[in-house]
Amino acid sequence: MKKYWRIVWNGITPANPILILAIGLCSVVAVTNSVQNALLMTFVFSFVLIFSEIIISLLRKVIPVDIRVPIFVVVIATFTTIATLLSRAYFNSIYEAIKLYIFLVVVNCIIIGRAEAFSYQNSIVDSIFDGIGMSIGYGWVIIVMAAVREVFGNGTIAGFRVFPASYSPALVMILPPAGFLILGVLVGWLEFTLRKKKVKK
Amino acid sequence: MSYLANLGKIFVASAFVNNIVLLQFLGLCSYIGLTDDMHASIGMGYAVTFVTVLAAAVTWIIDRWILIPFNLQPFLQIVSFILVIGSLVGLVEIYIRKMSPHLYKAMGIYLPLIATNCLILGVTFINSLQGFDFVESIVEAIGAAIGYFMAMLILAGIRERLRNSELPDFFKGKAIAYMVSGIVALAFMGFQGMIK
Numbered sequence: 001m002k003k004y005w006r007i008v009w010n011g012i013t014p015a016n017p018i019l020i021l022a023i024g025l026c027s028v029v030a031v032t033n034s035v036q037n038a039l040l041m042t043f044v045f046s047f048v049l050i051f052s053e054i055i056i057s058l059l060r061k062v063i064p065v066d067i068r069v070p071i072f073v074v075v076i077a078t079f080t081t082i083a084t085l086l087s088r089a090y091f092n093s094i095y096e097a098i099k100l101y102i103f104l105v106v107v108n109c110i111i112i113g114r115a116e117a118f119s120y121q122n123s124i125v126d127s128i129f130d131g132i133g134m135s136i137g138y139g140w141v142i143i144v145m146a147a148v149r150e151v152f153g154n155g156t157i158a159g160f161r162v163f164p165a166s167y168s169p170a171l172v173m174i175l176p177p178a179g180f181l182i183l184g185v186l187v188g189w190l191e192f193t194l195r196k197k198k199v200k201k
Numbered sequence: 202m203s204y205l206a207n208l209g210k211i212f213v214a215s216a217f218v219n220n221i222v223l224l225q226f227l228g229l230c231s232y233i234g235l236t237d238d239m240h241a242s243i244g245m246g247y248a249v250t251f252v253t254v255l256a257a258a259v260t261w262i263i264d265r266w267i268l269i270p271f272n273l274q275p276f277l278q279i280v281s282f283i284l285v286i287g288s289l290v291g292l293v294e295i296y297i298r299k300m301s302p303h304l305y306k307a308m309g310i311y312l313p314l315i316a317t318n319c320l321i322l323g324v325t326f327i328n329s330l331q332g333f334d335f336v337e338s339i340v341e342a343i344g345a346a347i348g349y350f351m352a353m354l355i356l357a358g359i360r361e362r363l364r365n366s367e368l369p370d371f372f373k374g375k376a377i378a379y380m381v382s383g384i385v386a387l388a389f390m391g392f393q394g395m396i397k
Contacts, residue, residue, distance in 0.1 A: 022230070022233055022234065022375050023230050023234075024230070025226070025229035025230055025233065026226050026227050026228070026229050026230070026319045026323075027226075028226075029226040029229065030225070030226040069287075069316075070284070070287060073283055073284070073287060073317075074280065074284070077279050077280040077283050077284075078280065080279050081276050081277075081279050081280060084279070085275070085276065099330075100323065100326055100327065100330065103278075103279055103322075103326050104227070104319045104322060104323055104326070106279050106283055106322070107283065107317045107318065107319050107322050108319075109230050109317060112317055172387075175390065176223065176224045176225075176226070176386050176390070177383040177384070177386040177387040177390065178383065179226070179383070180379045180380065180382045180383030180386055181379070181380055181383035181384075183379045184372075184375075184376045184377065184378075184379030184380035184383065185376075185380070187375055187376040187379060188369075188371050188372045188376035188377075191371035191372075191376060192371040195370075195371060
């Protein structure tokens with residue numbers, strides 16, 4: 001049990017895909033202008049990641065080393081298509097706003113990277129836990145970013161009003177540049193806390 | 202509006218007003234990962250320009266002549282585009298290695314990285330979503346690639362200077378690169394009035 005917890009925890013901070021490894025960033029900055037977008041993106045991302053890790057780990061003895069990347073891509077693309085159609089059916093209005101970034105989950109470096117580095121070498125149960133850990137790691141970062149940006153940029157969280165209506169929003173927070181700024185602050189903060197921990201040890 | 206003016210508008214829109222990296226956030230992995238090194242950014246810029254235009258042309262043909270007539274677009278578009286681009290990059294790599302070792306030295310090592318670059322796939326999806334015709338797609342791709350090249354050069358230049366500046370330790374490297382790109386993106390938003 002401890003081993004699984006370590007795999008999950010690994011995705012949440014020490015090897016956080018966004019903050020530490022800095023891969024798969026396209027969707028992170030783009031969809032964090034509202035919490036609803038971030039939630040849908042997290043759903044799509046975890047769906048694709050977990051299911052493709054399962055399939056790849058099931059097939060890892062069959063897939064030849066030389067052509068593994070194209071096979072990974074086909075598996076991931078299949079699940080991305082499924083996730084696209086699902087979100088079009090059930091969350092149409094959010095889907096219309098971020099559909100380009102949902103399509104681009106297929107080239108998300110995190111998913112290909114995890115397929116290559118983890119599930120191609122590990123058993124199916126480990127892969128599921130790795131997928132869950134990475135999804136949580138991805139999800140918390142983009143939901144926190146989205147919450148900050150939406151509160152300051154619009155005065156709401158996921159559509160519910162937090163600040164009174166008389167609050168005049170800082171519009172720049174929901175515009176593109178603030179995505180970069182907040183990501184920068186978050187990365188700096190994590191680096192800061194990790195260093196402090198190291199010094200203590 | 203005449204056709205030519207329309208093309209000009211698409212070009213300006215994709216290179217400046219909706220800069221593909223800074224305002225649409227495509228290709229961020231290489232944008233943050235490679236701009237540590239000016240030389241690498243230039244090589245990557247050439248490689249991306251070349252492949253984006255090629256990919257836009259090929260995927261337009263596939264989209265219009267195969268996927269739409271047979272009504273396959275909703276569920277085969279993603280799979281077919283990514284596979285076509287992947288094999289295209291492979292072919293280009295083989296061709297360049299054989300035909301021009303010099304060019305291969307300049308951009309060859311970046312080609313494998315490109316197969317999974319969000320920018321190239323993103324441009325082809327934008328073309329398909331906007332319903333551009335063939336020439337418009339090519340122009341959009343050129344504009345996007347130039348926008349990418351420009352953003353890479355700007356950030357690589359700034360990071361070269363940042364290396365010698367005094368920063369808090371934990372902001373060095375990626376964190377400050379994000380914040381600088383935020384400010385550059387703010388500057389690029391000034392282009393917004395250029396087209397209506």
